Amino acid sequence: MPGRRAMNDPEFNRAFPSRPGSQPPASVAVYDRATFELAPVGIVHVALDGRRLRVNPRFCAMLGYTAAELLEQDFLEHMHPEDRAGLLENRGRLIAGEIPSYSMRRRYRRRAGDCLWTETPASLPPHPDGPPPSPRAP
Numbered sequence: 160m161p162g163r164r165a166m167n168d169p170e171f172n173r174a175f176p177s178r179p180g181s182q183p184p185a186s187v188a189v190y191d192r193a194t195f196e197l198a199p200v201g202i203v204h205v206a207l208d209g210r211r212l213r214v215n216p217r218f219c220a221m222l223g224y225t226a227a228e229l230l231e232q233d234f235l236e237h238m239h240p241e242d243r244a245g246l247l248e249n250r251g252r253l254i255a256g257e258i259p260s261y262s263m264r265r266r267y268r269r270r271a272g273d274c275l276w277t278e279t280p281a282s283l284p285p286h287p288d289g290p291p292p293s294p295r296a297p
Contacts, residue, residue: 201277205234207254221277223270239266239274253283 201218242265260282
């Protein structure tokens with residue numbers, strides 16, 4: 160279980176002491192890692208070209224694949240075909256800067272063959288040099 164592993168991690172315990180009034184995390188990177196790894200919801204970071212950059216343990220469990228398997232595949236690979244057009248439209252508007260974020264209900268195909276309905280929000284992190292570059296064609 161991911162939570163047990165992190166809570167037994169000395170670096171995690173130094174950054175997140177369990178005493179009330181304790182010091183803030185020693186490093187944002189440790190806080191980010193713990194938030195990502197221990198989240199009770201699936202989290203995926205996707206590059207502008209559609210490659211998955213990072214998947215958390217919960218997302219892997221939801222779909223029934225390892226992180227290595229998911230990182231080798233395009234983000235549309237497990238998307239239900241009927242949900243792809245809406246996703247690509249929203250994603251294009253997000254990348255073009257027309258909308259700051261979106262959320263949509265969509266289906267993922269799991270390893271077992273069944274579909275998993277999700278409510279999936281998406282946004283772009285702030286880009287220091289203005290709008291992000293256009294994505295490469297997949």
